[in-house]
Amino acid sequence: MKFNSLLENPIYVKAGYILAILLALFLPKIVSDMYYLGIVNYMILYAILCMGLNLILGYTGLLSLGHAAFYGLGGYTTAILITRYGFSFLSCLIISGIVALLFGILLGIPTRKVRGDYFCLLTIAFGEIFRLVAQAWIEFTNGAMGIVGIPIPKIFGWSIRTESDFYYLGLTLLGFTYITLALLVNSKFGRAFIAIREDELAASVMGINTALYKIIVFAIGCFYAGLAGSYLAVYQTTITPSNFRLEESCLMIIMVIVGGMGSLLAPIAGVIVMTIATEYFRGISEYRMLIIGVIMVAVLLFRPQGIFGTSAFKS
Amino acid sequence: MSLLTAKAIGKNFGGVVALDDVSLTVENGEIVGMIGPNGSGKTTFINNLSGLYAPSNGEFIFNEEDITGLAAHVITAKGISRTFQNLRVFPNISVLENVLVGLHCRINVSLWDVYFRFLKTRKAESQAKEKAMAVLEVADLASRKNDLAKNLPYGKQRLLEICRAIVSDPHLLLLDEPCAGMNPVEMDELADFIKVLQKKGITVFVIEHNMRFIMSVAERIIVLANGAKFQEGTPAQIQNDKKVQAIYLGDEGDI
Numbered sequence: 171m172k173f174n175s176l177l178e179n180p181i182y183v184k185a186g187y188i189l190a191i192l193l194a195l196f197l198p199k200i201v202s203d204m205y206y207l208g209i210v211n212y213m214i215l216y217a218i219l220c221m222g223l224n225l226i227l228g229y230t231g232l233l234s235l236g237h238a239a240f241y242g243l244g245g246y247t248t249a250i251l252i253t254r255y256g257f258s259f260l261s262c263l264i265i266s267g268i269v270a271l272l273f274g275i276l277l278g279i280p281t282r283k284v285r286g287d288y289f290c291l292l293t294i295a296f297g298e299i300f301r302l303v304a305q306a307w308i309e310f311t312n313g314a315m316g317i318v319g320i321p322i323p324k325i326f327g328w329s330i331r332t333e334s335d336f337y338y339l340g341l342t343l344l345g346f347t348y349i350t351l352a353l354l355v356n357s358k359f360g361r362a363f364i365a366i367r368e369d370e371l372a373a374s375v376m377g378i379n380t381a382l383y384k385i386i387v388f389a390i391g392c393f394y395a396g397l398a399g400s401y402l403a404v405y406q407t408t409i410t411p412s413n414f415r416l417e418e419s420c421l422m423i424i425m426v427i428v429g430g431m432g433s434l435l436a437p438i439a440g441v442i443v444m445t446i447a448t449e450y451f452r453g454i455s456e457y458r459m460l461i462i463g464v465i466m467v468a469v470l471l472f473r474p475q476g477i478f479g480t481s482a483f484k485s
Numbered sequence: 486m487s488l489l490t491a492k493a494i495g496k497n498f499g500g501v502v503a504l505d506d507v508s509l510t511v512e513n514g515e516i517v518g519m520i521g522p523n524g525s526g527k528t529t530f531i532n533n534l535s536g537l538y539a540p541s542n543g544e545f546i547f548n549e550e551d552i553t554g555l556a557a558h559v560i561t562a563k564g565i566s567r568t569f570q571n572l573r574v575f576p577n578i579s580v581l582e583n584v585l586v587g588l589h590c591r592i593n594v595s596l597w598d599v600y601f602r603f604l605k606t607r608k609a610e611s612q613a614k615e616k617a618m619a620v621l622e623v624a625d626l627a628s629r630k631n632d633l634a635k636n637l638p639y640g641k642q643r644l645l646e647i648c649r650a651i652v653s654d655p656h657l658l659l660l661d662e663p664c665a666g667m668n669p670v671e672m673d674e675l676a677d678f679i680k681v682l683q684k685k686g687i688t689v690f691v692i693e694h695n696m697r698f699i700m701s702v703a704e705r706i707i708v709l710a711n712g713a714k715f716q717e718g719t720p721a722q723i724q725n726d727k728k729v730q731a732i733y734l735g736d737e738g739d740i
Contacts (some may be wrong), residue, residue, distance in 0.1 A: 211487065324684070350600065357584075357599045357606055361578075365586045368575035375535060377561035377590030386596070432577075473703045 194341060198334035207333040212404065214340035215398055218347050220425045220437035222394030225351060227423065228431030229360065230387045233286070235419045236277070236293030240270040240392040242414030244399025246304065249317040249409045258332075259323030262433065263400045270396025274389035281388075282381040292416045297419055304411040316410030317415035321406040336405050343401060347394050351434055361428075363387050364432070424462070427467045430476025439477045446453030486549055488513045488688050489534075489657060495542035496529055497713075503529045504540070505712045510655065516679065516689045518703030520696075520723075522732060526712040527692045528570055531659050535567045536560040548656065553579050562590040566650040567659035571694075576635035580626055583634050584617040587649035620652045624678065640671035644678065651687060658682065660691040664698050676702050700724065708732075 193200075223237050245265035251257040251265060281292050290344050297417045304311045311317065323330045323339075330339050354360055365373035366380050403409050421444070429440025447465060451458035469476065486508040496504040504526045513562055519674060521527050533540045536557035544553040552560055568588070573662050575583050594609045621627040624644050634645060643663055664672050672695065679689055679702055693699040693709075699706065700720040708723060709714040710732050716723065723729055 318638070353599055353603070353606075358589055358594055359596065359599060361582060361586050362589055364578055364582075365575055365589075368577060369573050371537070372569065372573040372575065373586070375537070375561060375567055376586050376649070377558045378586075379558045457526040475568070 204333045207337060209445060209449055209483070210460055211333060211336050211340055212338070213441050214344050215405070216422065216425060216441045216445065217400040217403055217438045218340075218344055218401070219422050220441055221344075221347050221351055221434065222391040222398075222430070223422050224426050224431060224434070224437045225355070225363070225394075226391035227426055228386055228433070228437070228481075229367060230363040231357060232384065232388065233290045233423070234293045234388070234391075235290055235423065236295075236296050236297035236300075236418065237392075237395055238414040238416065238418035239424050240395035241399040241402070241418065242275060242300055242304060242409075243270045243273055243397030243410070245409045245413065246311060246317070246399070247396070248400040248403040249320050250310070252320055252403070253317060253321075259400075259404060260325050262403075263397060266400035267393045267396040271393040273390045274392030275385060277279060278388040281385050292427035294416065294419075297414075297416055301411050301414055301416075306412070308359040309458065311411070316408055316413075317336055317403075318408045320403050320407045320409070332406070338403075340401060343397055347397070348434065355434060359383070359386075367432075424466055427476055428466060428477040432475075434474055436478035445475070452463045487511060489627065489690075490546040490685040491530075491534070491541040492546065494530065494533060494540050496526075496533055496538060497541045503712050504533070506543075507709070507712070508543075508716065509707055509717070511688060511690055513656075514683065514686065514688055516683055516691065516704050518699040518706040518720075519690065519700055519709060520694070520706060521691045521709035521715070525709040526732070527709055528661055529712075530709070531567060531661050531690075531692065534560075535565060535659060555701060557658065558590070561653065561655075564654070564656040565659065566653055566655040566657075568643075568646045568661055570651050570661040570665060572639075572646060573643055574642050574649070577633060579631050580621065580637065580645055581614070581617055581630040581633055583645055583649050584620060584652050585613055587652040588613050588617060589653075591653050612734050617652055620629070620648045623681065624648050640667050640674070643667065643671075647678070651682060655687060657688045657690060660689065660693075662692055662694060664693055664695045672698050694739055696724075 172344050179297060195295065197210065201210065216229070219237065219241060221232065221441055226234050247269045248259075248262040248450065251262045258267070265379070277293070281289050293395050305314050309371060313385050326340075327482060330336055361374065362378045362383050365378060365381040366383060370380050402413065425444050426437045427438035427440065429438060430436030443465065444462065447462055489511040491507060491509050494504055494507045495502070503694070507526070507530060512518070519530070529538070532538045534545055536555055539554035544551055546552070547563065547565060550563070552563060575586060592609050592613050594606050598606050606740065608687070612686050618627060621630055624647070625649065626641065626645060632641060637645060640685065647660070647663065663675055667675065675700060682689060691699065691702065703720060706720055706723045707714060708717060708729050713730065716726055716729050
């Protein structure tokens with residue numbers, strides 16, 4: 171295929187990366203319209219979420235439909251700590267990631283030995299439990315009204331107010347996500363995760379503690395969702411349970427599958443395609459899900475490994 | 486002291502007795518073959534030994550240590566590795582990466598090292614790659630290191646699976662019907678390769694249906710029938726054993 175040979179030519183790939191990095195660094199100078207920059211900020215948010223999810227889904231082959239819950243855990247942690255206890259944003263960011271990580275371990279332990287469909291069902295259940303608790307525990311989460319008036323975050327005296335400020339904050343988080351994930355997947359751990367996806371029984375005979383590794387990979391993937399949630403809280407300045415519905419988890423999975431599983435940056439392509447599609451077709455309101463469905467079916471039919479992916483979806 | 490001693494191994498699946506009182510020893514450096522009609526419990530024996538099942542009775546002593554019922558990944562780390570009857574290479578990753586997965590338990594890198602000690606991690610990775618390449622050279626697969634495993638011809642995939650198993654320097658290698666689906670030329674290559682492994686100090690325990698292959702490779706053969714040990718001896722003794730011939734001809738009709 172022509173597209174594949176283009177991807178394999180190192181010169182084009184390198185040029186593509188350099189161009190993308192330059193574009194990323196100077197984007198707010200080029201895009202002056204705040205509406206468009208806002209869309210880009212949401213793309214960055216979803217890119218962080220999807221890269222974390224890709225570790226779980228694309229590398230390890232665990233279909234988690236509860237990613238929005240960990241995103242929400244991060245969001246609520248930051249919102250509550252900032253508005254009620256006056257924590258600084260940076261400490262909230264770290265704590266949010268860790269809270270999501272701990273809950274990832276908590277969910278990972280009972281699900282470590284269940285396979286495929288059952289794992290998927292348990293994560294859906296967890297996601298729904300989280301959303302219902304967030305809605306019903308009014309004293310703590312303010313229920314369906316959500317938490318409003320989250321103040322402007324400050325990092326070492328830099329107050330983050332404008333879309334452009336948030337863009338650079340998001341880009342820093344995305345860079346952090348990419349670098350830490352790259353370190354992980356290029357180590358023996360990354361190979362172990364892929365081995366579990368390819369053949370769990372054979373992986374265990376290769377000396378891989380598959381149950382433990384599934385807990386680790388799940389928790390690490392959730393950590394990034396916690397970071398993204400924290401970013402969402404300060405960016406939107408409000409957090410409500412409806413930010414973290416099952417539809418959000420589904421959207422993330424669609425983005426990962428469309429972009430491509432099992433390669434670090436590929437989900438970003440899915441994020442860009444799906445975000446642009448949803449924004450472009452905003453005018454036709456609920457019918458846009460129809461178009462998103464068509465995009466997804468087309469990708470799965472003609473490029474089952476996703477736009478830039480290396481491994482095809484299998485259940 | 487033998488490398489491996491199996492003492493009265495039994496395995497029941499519900500009411501079905503798959504293995505009954507199987508005792509055997511494997512000495513350091515030898516090539517032991519195991520044969521038996523279909524359903525006689527050969528693969529079940531290996532699955533128990535490699536930790537995929539826990540035996541219902543009996544114990545495995547390996548290197549003077551009781552390894553009965555340990556998890557598969559622990560047993561691999563102790564130096565027993567295996568291949569599968571139905572080929573189980575990792576299809577969508579490269580040949581080199583397949584072998585590197587086999588080295589997993591020998592790469593001494595923790596999660597902490599991955600995030601905070603880049604140099605140590607990178608050094609361990611490059612050493613692992615060198616080691617994996619050395620094994621691929623021996624198996625004549627080095628030129629195809631970047632191919633996806635699923636794109637190799639069948640016989641080469643079998644060979645790759647063995648490479649993946651031996652790269653961790655096991656004391657004992659378990660091969661479960663390595664010849665299944667191979668043509669005669671590939672079988673001869675495999676027989677030579679197993680003898681190379683023996684010279685490198687790996688003890689080999691091989692299950693095989695193909696008599697020509699097992700008779701040429703094994704130094705000692707154990708016959709299983711209906712989950713119990715039926716006979717044991719040199720290839721010549723087994724070949725001339727009337728009782729062994731009877732169970733084979735009676736059950737399958739082809740030797």
